[in-house]
Amino acid sequence: MFDFAPDATTPPAERYRQLADAADALTQGEKDSVANMANLAALMWEYVPDLNWAGFYRVVGEELVLGPFIGRPACIRIPIGQGVCGTAAETGETQRVEDVHAFPGHIACDAASQSELVVPILQSGSVIAVIDLDAPTKARFSVEDAEGIETLANRIADRI
Known part of the structure; x- marks a missing residue:
């Protein structure tokens, strides 16, 4: 049984170190990307406070396709270059958006979302x-x- 439960008083830098270590331990040796993304979404939900959605979008051709997540139902397909996720996929750069309603072309999957962090995952230089x-x-x-x-x-x- 896995019990990855961070202490609420842990400073953020240490919390993220623990998250990365837990992710490494949980996915080491597992080759199924869907299983790994599912467990990673659950870990982020546990380790990152104050979220209403945590998960993945996978690059499939010229669009992002919804992957494992925790939260309310979400947009299934997002064109590369559109919205916060599509911009991160197109540029290969992290998008840290303080107010999603001010982001040009924001795609509102959940009206409750106010801010967003999207980080690209790269293999061999490609998102x-x-x-x-x-x-x-x-x-x-x-x-x-x-x-x-x-x-x-x-x-x-x-x-992944």
């Missing part, structure tokens, strides 16, 4: 998926959050 985190408050995600999820993305890229 294969994105990690998408949504929060019900504006300006929820800090640079430290972005760096922590980028570390996670780098650590698990070969398991």
Whole structure:
């Protein structure tokens, strides 16, 4: 049985280190990307406070297709280059959006989402998926959050 439960008083940098270590332990040796993404979505839900959505979109051709997640039902397909997720997939760069309603072309899958953090996952220099985190408050995600999820993305890229 796995019991990955962070202490609520753990500082963010340590919390993200623990998240990356838990992700590594949970996915090591598992080759099924769907199973790994499902467990990783659950881990992010446990380790990253104040979320209303945590999960993945996978690159399939010229669009992103919904992957495992935790939260309300979501958009199934997003064209590359559209919305926050599509922009991250197109540019290969992390998108940290303080107010999603001010983001040009934002795709509102859940009206409760106010801020968003999207981190691309790369293999051999190409984006294969994105990690998408949504929060019900504006300006929820800090640079430290972005760096922590980028570390996670780098650590698990070969398991997606």
